[in-house]
Amino acid sequence: MKRELTHEEAFTVLDAVALDALEPGERDAVLAHAEQCAICQAELSQLRDTAAYLAFTSVSVSETSGSRARIHSRLMARAYRSPRRATASTSSAGPVTWKSSPSIPM
Numbered sequence: 001m002k003r004e005l006t007h008e009e010a011f012t013v014l015d016a017v018a019l020d021a022l023e024p025g026e027r028d029a030v031l032a033h034a035e036q037c038a039i040c041q042a043e044l045s046q047l048r049d050t051a052a053y054l055a056f057t058s059v060s061v062s063e064t065s066g067s068r069a070r071i072h073s074r075l076m077a078r079a080y081r082s083p084r085r086a087t088a089s090t091s092s093a094g095p096v097t098w099k100s101s102p103s104i105p106m
Contacts, residue, residue, distance in 0.1 A: 005033045010040055018047035 010033035016022045017030050034040040 003029070005029050007033070007037060007040070010034065010037070011043065014040060014044050015047055018044060018051045 010030045013022060013026070013030055014034070017027055017034075020027075022030065030040075034044050
């Protein structure tokens with residue numbers, strides 16, 4: 001037999017239900033509570049509408065792949081132009097610190 005959730009427990013994870021991010025058992029417990037609770041029903045409905053809206057208004061991966069390539073090429077060009085002066089300084093009080101930031105792998 002499944003444990004019934006309190007209103008606070010169910011309400012806290014309604015966003016995860018709307019995004020389908022819960023395990024089936026926990027999702028079922030939250031939905032069972034929402035069937036009996038008008039507040040949670042209304043909130044879950046709004047959260048699902050918002051999740052659907054975001055899913056259909058976000059930029060697709062194919063549209064952003066060109067941007068990623070452009071950003072990568074600009075960063076690589078900048079890295080090749082700038083002189084590398086990565087000198088480490090150490091002190092007895094702490095770890096090695098770098099005066100220039102290490103390159104970021106892409």
